[in-house]
Amino acid sequence: MKDEIVYKRLSKSDKPNIDNLIDICLKGLPRPEFFMPLSVEDKERFYDESYGIRLGAYDGGKIVATGGIYVAESKLEKIKSMLDLNDKKVCSLCNFLCLPEYRGRGIMSSIQSQLIEIAKDMNYETITATAHPENIASMTCLSKKLTKVKIADFNGYTRALMKLDLKTN
């Protein structure tokens, strides 16, 4: 049941379980281009809040999903320039993964809403996201709050580029 799921910020002790979750989800992708590969460094930095803030969804002791926001400028420069947001304080939703048997229960939607509230509390002006335009689960969820601005090549991947103004929403 959805209400058995508990949401918490990830901590370093979650790394083995998160690495396992990433492996399962990436092996089962309907299309590999739906998820941009994560480097070893990216996976190490899952627990570095100066780089990104991550939530985990826990069913008992088991992590069943995760999602985050990038806050590091190195991860934001490109999308800021592509969406003409260089003068804004921007963060970006990223890396949504849910175990197949837990999908369709609103877990990603809940993580997304919580991350948007965190971004507002941190005084961000705009939150962005990228998703493959044919990744229906991702696009359906993101489109509930964010607006698609354009579809473009993003680091070699076709992506819908999306944004939400946090000061007016």
Ligand SMILES: CC(C)(COP(=O)(O)OP(=O)(O)OC[C@H]1O[C@@H](n2cnc3c(N)ncnc32)[C@H](O)[C@@H]1OP(=O)(O)O)[C@@H](O)C(=O)NCCC(=O)NCCS
């Ligand atoms: C994308 C992903 C994280 C979604 O997680 P989830 O917890 O199942 O998503 P939710 O249950 O919150 O669903 C969000 C919305 O998408 C819809 N949706 C989910 N999967 C769907 C599917 N396969 N087909 C159509 N709609 C779908 C849901 O119905 C829901 O809309 P609703 O609230 O109107 O019913 C999950 O599918 C996943 O891990 N996919 C593989 C990795 C990936 O592609 N990540 C995204 C990278 S940007």
